[in-house]
Amino acid sequence: MHDVAVVGAGPSGLFLALALVRRGVDVVVLERRGGPRVHSRAIGVHAPSLAALERLGVLDPVLAAGVRIDRGIVRIDGAVAASLDFAAVPAPHPFVLSVPQVATERTLRGELATRAPDALRGGVQVERFERRSGSVAVLGRTARGDALRVDARYVVGADGPLSTVRAAARIRDTVHEYPYRYVMGDLVDGTDEGPVAVLHLHQQGIVESFPLPGGKRRWVTHLPDSGTVAAATRADSGETNDPAVAALLSRLIRERTGLTTDPGGASMTSVFGVRRRSVPTMGDGRMLVIGDAAHEVSPIGGQGMNLGWLDAAALAEVLPELLASGAGAEERASALLRRFSRTRLRSAGRAARVAEFNMAMGRPAARPGFAIRTGVARAAAAGVLQDRLARMFTMHGL
Numbered sequence: 001m002h003d004v005a006v007v008g009a010g011p012s013g014l015f016l017a018l019a020l021v022r023r024g025v026d027v028v029v030l031e032r033r034g035g036p037r038v039h040s041r042a043i044g045v046h047a048p049s050l051a052a053l054e055r056l057g058v059l060d061p062v063l064a065a066g067v068r069i070d071r072g073i074v075r076i077d078g079a080v081a082a083s084l085d086f087a088a089v090p091a092p093h094p095f096v097l098s099v100p101q102v103a104t105e106r107t108l109r110g111e112l113a114t115r116a117p118d119a120l121r122g123g124v125q126v127e128r129f130e131r132r133s134g135s136v137a138v139l140g141r142t143a144r145g146d147a148l149r150v151d152a153r154y155v156v157g158a159d160g161p162l163s164t165v166r167a168a169a170r171i172r173d174t175v176h177e178y179p180y181r182y183v184m185g186d187l188v189d190g191t192d193e194g195p196v197a198v199l200h201l202h203q204q205g206i207v208e209s210f211p212l213p214g215g216k217r218r219w220v221t222h223l224p225d226s227g228t229v230a231a232a233t234r235a236d237s238g239e240t241n242d243p244a245v246a247a248l249l250s251r252l253i254r255e256r257t258g259l260t261t262d263p264g265g266a267s268m269t270s271v272f273g274v275r276r277r278s279v280p281t282m283g284d285g286r287m288l289v290i291g292d293a294a295h296e297v298s299p300i301g302g303q304g305m306n307l308g309w310l311d312a313a314a315l316a317e318v319l320p321e322l323l324a325s326g327a328g329a330e331e332r333a334s335a336l337l338r339r340f341s342r343t344r345l346r347s348a349g350r351a352a353r354v355a356e357f358n359m360a361m362g363r364p365a366a367r368p369g370f371a372i373r374t375g376v377a378r379a380a381a382a383g384v385l386q387d388r389l390a391r392m393f394t395m396h397g398l
């Protein structure tokens with residue numbers, strides 16, 4: 001019997017497993033993928049997550065793999081209209097670190113393997129659960145098709161938006177689809193922007209670009225909904241490296257910013273729609289959910305992975321206490337979990353509203369709406385909103 005079975009070895013599951021192992025908890029992680037992720041995916045790591053990674057003892061390798069972003073600027077017709085300094089945010093690490101999710105996952109996996117070599121079991125598809133008194137049986141199948149059963153006192157679903165754990169725990173999710181689609185890609189950085197995040201405001205839709213390690217830059221822009229885009233961009237692609245999508249991204253960047261980028265140098269492309277998924281509770285019994293399994297937020301603004309890590313850090317504080325309390329402490333356990341769930345869902349709600357602000361600032365607009373938007377950006381430049389925006393964009397307090 002394990003103390004905790006974590007389903008999913010994405011960023012949330014790996015963080016939680018490592019945090020629990022460091023506290024002496026016996027953890028098993030069940031992951032259907034046979035090996036690590038290959039594409040970059042999330043890149044923005046914010047100040048509260050940097051502090052959490054430091055407490056986990058893995059900040060140095062994560063910092064070494066990333067690029068520190070101290071400043072963001074807004075460009076309109078090429079000229080700088082606003083500038084935001086993240087150094088002003090009161091935090092031990094007052095910057096945004098740009099580091100591909102694939103690299104942070106590698107660090108977390110490596111550290112977990114060192115501290116608990118048998119904890120991560122890859123190639124395992126979890127299928128269903130049987131609740132017992134005081135434990136849960138997790139039932140699944142290995143990559144070879146063999147049946148597998150793992151017993152644990154608590155099960156945590158860090159198994160992403162389509163969570164099997166969430167469904168089995170009968171936690172109802174609500175999904176809101178936004179009417180926006182984006183194209184994204186990692187291209188060779190031919191700009192002179194250096195380690196600065198740049199938002200190009202354009203009437204046809206925002207173009208965002210962020211520095212990446214290895215001389216690359218992450219570009220994201222709004223997809224037009226007219227017939228000018230290929231039918232292939234109507235469906236989500238996941239992270240791939242599709243030359244046609246890279247060419248489309250390059251064309252949109254040129255049309256909206258005047259900048260030339262080389263689609264041939266792309267290392268990742270993605271086409272995606274955005275949604276908000278929320279739940280009324282992250283669980284209050286023996287089956288819980290964290291990360292995207294509990295709250296999917298739009299990637300615009302780069303907060304989802306950070307939220308998952310902060311869930312994991314908070315749950316790693318609570319679970320050892322629950323495991324240590326004996327029979328008769330159910331009421332206290334339930335109260336602790338309710339508080340955990342309430343606090344984390346409040347943070348996810350705030351993050352979703354920030355993402356909505358970001359998407360609204362970046363969507364295509366008619367001339368009057370665009371004028372208002374550029375006015376807001378210039379007000380920020382004048383210093384009126386500097387502090388508030390810097391806190392908002394760095395997930396301060398979440």
Ligand SMILES: Cc1cc2nc3c(=O)[nH]c(=O)nc-3n(C[C@H](O)[C@H](O)[C@H](O)COP(=O)(O)OP(=O)(O)OC[C@H]3O[C@@H](n4cnc5c(N)ncnc54)[C@H](O)[C@@H]3O)c2cc1C
Pocket residue numbers: 007008009010011012013030031032033041042043044045101124125126127158159160161163164184270272290291292293299301302303304305306307308
């Ligand atoms: C294009 C894009 C860009 C993004 N950029 C950012 C960003 O810059 N910053 C940021 O903070 N966030 C960003 N995000 C969001 C971020 O990637 C997610 O929030 C994050 O991956 C969620 O982590 P997670 O561990 O909760 O879930 P996931 O990463 O989805 O991991 C879930 C894991 O569970 C496994 N699994 C699922 N079901 C089962 C099962 N039944 N049995 C066994 N294993 C299972 C999956 O294989 C997977 O490994 C981005 C997302 C996308 C799509």
